[in-house]
Structures are given as structure tokens and as C-alpha cells.
Amino acid sequence: MAVLDRTRTVTQAAQQSTGKGRKGAAGLGVLLALVATVVWSGSFVATRGMAETVPPVQAVFWRWVIAALAVTPFAARQAWRQRTLIRRHLRYIALATLFGVTLYNTLVHQAGLTTSASNMGMIMAASPVIMALYARLGGERLGARRVLGMLLAAFGVLLLVGDGSLGFDFAAGDLWMFAAALSFATYSALLKRKPAELGGLAFLLTTFVLGALMLAPAYAVSVTVQGGFRLTPGTGGMLLYVGVMSSAVAFFAWNKAISLIGAARAGVVYYLQPVCVAGLGLLLLGERTGPAQLLCMTLILVGVGLGSARR
Incomplete structure (x- = not known):
């Protein structure tokens, strides 16, 4: 009996330790997702x-060139050690790069030509809905409360871009942002398939380098047709922000968050991004927040509360 009691005690202690470890990992995952969300909010303004x-x-x-240079001192050794592994999984890495690095950010910058930073952030709230759909297709159970929260957020996005109605009168920039949301959600879903043995820093550096290489032909055409741009302190500062903070730091934090809590739960945190973008847009760009945007923020915050439930 004494032996059984000791065995039971050891088992209970191990279970408690495992439970605490899982809670700690989940808390860290939420924190990292929040860090990425706040940093990316600034990138929409930039x-x-x-x-x-x-x-x-x-x-x-140039965003990805700067990002690659920023992570090279930390990631080069790991990438070199795992070069055989990188070659083995190059097709997967290239696909993740295409959606998360090349397409997503190009679409965001294209959207910035014809829509406000606030709208960009609001429309990106659609991406967690797509992430959750991918998770459901992968067999993850979402639950009624999370689904309701996502639907509320999606309704708020549609209300915003329709200027207070559901007339679907989208600006060109809004449509570019919807495409960006789809691309980012696809990237987040692909992260769940990242080989466990492939280091996070090696993966990050490889995607940044591949992203720059994929963009090189389009960059050459742009310079030939549109000409280059004049580098000023303001432009240089914004490029450094999107290259170092929004790319190197935020992507590392987001990728780690996905590995800890999954794309669907990280997507719940991502719903807070439109609120952050609207505040920064008001402070830094003087973009006003109207009644429709305030209603959308309210719906998003309610969606976060409902969507944070596991079931």
C-alpha cells in the first residue's frame, strides 16, 4: 500500500508539473503573438x-534584405549546420516564403497606396477567421463561442469597408488587403507543418533570403520603369522599422507563438491589431476614426473575448 501511495503521489506531481508547463507555454505563446501583433500594427502605419x-x-x-542582414548574426551558424535539412525541405520552405514573405507583404504595400492604415489593420482582422477555417479543416475543434467571436469580427470588417453598410463598395486598397489577409492566413497554417527538427532561426533566415530572391526580378522591373526612390532619414527609418522590427522580430515571435498555441488561438490575439493600428494612425498620421470604425473595434474586442475560449 505504501508503495502504491508513493507511486500515486509521484504520478500526481508529474501531472501537476506537466499542467503547469503547458500553461506556461500557452502563456508565452499568447505573449509572443501579442508582441508580433503590436509590432505589425506599427508596420501598417510605416x-x-x-x-x-x-x-x-x-x-x-529592401525590407527583406534588411531583415536578412538583421538575423544573419544570430541565425547563420544554425542555418549552416542545417543546410542539408534545408535542402531536403526546400519545397515546403519556398511555399511558406511565397505566401508569408513575398506575396503577403507586397500586397500590403500595394494596398497602402489607396487605403488608410486604419482600414489596412481592420481588414487584416479577416485573417484569423481564415486561420480558424484552416484549423477546422485540419481536424481542430473550434467550439461555438470561438466561432461566434470570429463571425462578429468578420461582420465588423465588412461593415467597415462598406462605410457603415453591407453594400460591398470596396476600394482597390481594401481588395488588396483582403488578398493579403488570405496570404497571411495560409502562411500561418503552413507553419504548423514546419519540420520540428528545423531550427526557427534557420527557417527565418532562409525565408528572408528566398523572399528577397523571389522579389529581385520584380524589383529590377520596378526600378527600370518607375525609377528608384530618394533615401531620406524618414524613409530610412521606416525601412529599418519594417525590416528589423516588423520582419526579424515580429516574424520570429509569431512563428514561435504558432508552434506553442497553434494558428487558431494566435489568431484570436491578432484580432487586437486593428485597434492598435487605428490608434497609431490617429497619433502619427492624423487619420480620424469614425463611427463605423469604432463599431468595428467594439465588435473585434467582443470577438476576442468570445474567441479566447477553448470550446
């Missing part, structure tokens, strides 16, 4: 600020 001075493709190309 993207909008560069819209009149830097052609979209050129801005995105």
Missing part, C-alpha cells in the same frame, strides 16, 4: 507613410 515615396515592390525588397 507602410502607409512610405506609400507616396517608395514604390511597393522596392519597399518590400
Whole structure:
């Protein structure tokens, strides 16, 4: 009996330790998703600020060049050690790069030409809905409360871009942002398939380098047709922000969050991005927030509360 009691005690202690470990990992995952969300909020403001001075493709190309340079000191050794593994999974890495690095950010910068930073952030609230749909197709159970929260957020997005109605009168930039939301959600879903043995820093550096290479032909065409841009302190500062903070730091945090809590739960945190973007747009760009946007923010916040439930 004494042996059984000791065994039971050890088992209970192990279960408690495992439970605490899972809670700690989940808490860290939510925190990292929040860090990425806040940093990306600033990137929409920077993207909008560069819209009149830097052609979209050129801005995105230099974004990834700067990002690759920023992570190289930390990731080069791991990438070199895992070069055989990278070659083995190059098709998967290239697909993730296409959606998460090349297409997504090019679409965001293109959207910045014809829509506000606030609208960009609001429309990106559609991406967690798509992430959740991908998760459901992958067999994950969502639950009624989470589904209701996502539907409320989606309704708020449609209300916003319709200027307070559901007339679907979208600006060109709004449509570009919907495409960006789909691309980012696809990237987030692909992250769940990342080989466990492939290091996060090696994966990050490889996607940044591949992203710049994929954009190189379009960059050359843009420079030939549109000409280059004049590098000013303001433009340089915004490029450094989107290259170092929004790319190197935010993508590392988001990728790690996905590995800890999954794309659907990280997407719930991502719903807060439109609120952050609207605040930064008001403070830095003077973009006013109207009644429709305030209603959308309210719906998003309610969606976060409902969507945070596991069931």
C-alpha cells in the first residue's frame, strides 16, 4: 500500500508539473503573438507613410534584405549546420516564403497606396477567421463561442469597408488587403507543418533570403520603369522599422507563438491589431476614426473575448 501511495503521489506531481508547463507555454505563446501583433500594427502605419515615396515592390525588397542582414548574426551558424535539412525541405520552405514573405507583404504595400492604415489593420482582422477555417479543416475543434467571436469580427470588417453598410463598395486598397489577409492566413497554417527538427532561426533566415530572391526580378522591373526612390532619414527609418522590427522580430515571435498555441488561438490575439493600428494612425498620421470604425473595434474586442475560449 505504501508503495502504491508513493507511486500515486509521484504520478500526481508529474501531472501537476506537466499542467503547469503547458500553461506556461500557452502563456508565452499568447505573449509572443501579442508582441508580433503590436509590432505589425506599427508596420501598417510605416507602410502607409512610405506609400507616396517608395514604390511597393522596392519597399518590400529592401525590407527583406534588411531583415536578412538583421538575423544573419544570430541565425547563420544554425542555418549552416542545417543546410542539408534545408535542402531536403526546400519545397515546403519556398511555399511558406511565397505566401508569408513575398506575396503577403507586397500586397500590403500595394494596398497602402489607396487605403488608410486604419482600414489596412481592420481588414487584416479577416485573417484569423481564415486561420480558424484552416484549423477546422485540419481536424481542430473550434467550439461555438470561438466561432461566434470570429463571425462578429468578420461582420465588423465588412461593415467597415462598406462605410457603415453591407453594400460591398470596396476600394482597390481594401481588395488588396483582403488578398493579403488570405496570404497571411495560409502562411500561418503552413507553419504548423514546419519540420520540428528545423531550427526557427534557420527557417527565418532562409525565408528572408528566398523572399528577397523571389522579389529581385520584380524589383529590377520596378526600378527600370518607375525609377528608384530618394533615401531620406524618414524613409530610412521606416525601412529599418519594417525590416528589423516588423520582419526579424515580429516574424520570429509569431512563428514561435504558432508552434506553442497553434494558428487558431494566435489568431484570436491578432484580432487586437486593428485597434492598435487605428490608434497609431490617429497619433502619427492624423487619420480620424469614425463611427463605423469604432463599431468595428467594439465588435473585434467582443470577438476576442468570445474567441479566447477553448470550446
